[in-house]
Amino acid sequence: MTGQAAAERAYAYTKQRIITGDLAGGARLAEGQICDELELSRTPVHEAFLRLSAERLITLSSRQGATVNPVSPGEAADVLEMRGVLERSAVARVAARRPEAAAVEAALGVPLRRQEAALAAGDLGAYVEADCDFHAAVIALGGNPIAAHFFDLLRDRQLRLAHLVLSSSQVVLDASFREHHEMAVCLGRHDAAGYGAVLDLHLSRHQGLA
Structure with a gap:
C-alpha cells in the first residue's frame, strides 16, 4: 500500500x-x-x-x-439553514418546470426503497446514507449543478447530524421515513408549498441540536 x-x-x-x-x-x-x-x-x-x-x-x-469536535449549536443551525435554502430552491424549480410524476418517482423511488429496506433491517447507517441520497436526488431534480455541488459539500455534516438525531428514537426514524414519502408525493404534484411545510417539520427534528 x-x-x-x-x-x-x-x-x-x-x-x-x-x-x-x-x-x-x-x-x-x-x-x-x-x-x-x-x-x-x-x-x-x-x-x-x-x-x-x-x-x-x-x-x-x-x-x-x-x-x-462536537457538533456545535451554531454548526447545526448553519448546516440546516443552507440545506433548507438549497432544497427549497430546487423544489421551486421543479414546480415551475412541472416534470412528469413518473420522472420524480424514478429519481426518488430508489433512495426511498433503500430507506425502507434499511428500516426493516434496523440498519441505521444504511438508512442515514439513503436519507441523504433522497435529499440529494431532490436537489438534482432542480437541475442546478452549482446547488448540487454545494449540497454535496454539506454531506458529511448532514450525515453526522442525521446520526445524532435519528439514533435517538425509533419513533423519530419512522416519522422521518413517512415525511420523505409525503415530500415525494408533494414533488410529484409540483406542490412546492406542501413540500416546504413537510420540510420545515423534517428539519425541525434537527433543531434540538441548535
Missing part, C-alpha cells in the same frame, strides 16, 4: 467513526490508536489527522493528541 493510499484509508476510517458517532464529540483520539487498529505506520495517520483537523472534525494538541 502506498503512503497516499494508507493516508486515505486512515482518513476515511477515522472520519466514518466520527460521522457515525462511534467517536463522539469530546472523545480523545491518539494517532497510535489508529495505527494499531489499521496496522499502519505513524506518517499516513498523521497526514489523515491533519486533514481531519482542516475539516474541523478534530482539534490537534501537542500535549493531548486529538480531540473530536
Whole structure:
C-alpha cells in the first residue's frame, strides 16, 4: 500500500467513526490508536489527522493528541439553514418546470426503497446514507449543478447530524421515513408549498441540536 493510499484509508476510517458517532464529540483520539487498529505506520495517520483537523472534525494538541469536535449549536443551525435554502430552491424549480410524476418517482423511488429496506433491517447507517441520497436526488431534480455541488459539500455534516438525531428514537426514524414519502408525493404534484411545510417539520427534528 502506498503512503497516499494508507493516508486515505486512515482518513476515511477515522472520519466514518466520527460521522457515525462511534467517536463522539469530546472523545480523545491518539494517532497510535489508529495505527494499531489499521496496522499502519505513524506518517499516513498523521497526514489523515491533519486533514481531519482542516475539516474541523478534530482539534490537534501537542500535549493531548486529538480531540473530536462536537457538533456545535451554531454548526447545526448553519448546516440546516443552507440545506433548507438549497432544497427549497430546487423544489421551486421543479414546480415551475412541472416534470412528469413518473420522472420524480424514478429519481426518488430508489433512495426511498433503500430507506425502507434499511428500516426493516434496523440498519441505521444504511438508512442515514439513503436519507441523504433522497435529499440529494431532490436537489438534482432542480437541475442546478452549482446547488448540487454545494449540497454535496454539506454531506458529511448532514450525515453526522442525521446520526445524532435519528439514533435517538425509533419513533423519530419512522416519522422521518413517512415525511420523505409525503415530500415525494408533494414533488410529484409540483406542490412546492406542501413540500416546504413537510420540510420545515423534517428539519425541525434537527433543531434540538441548535
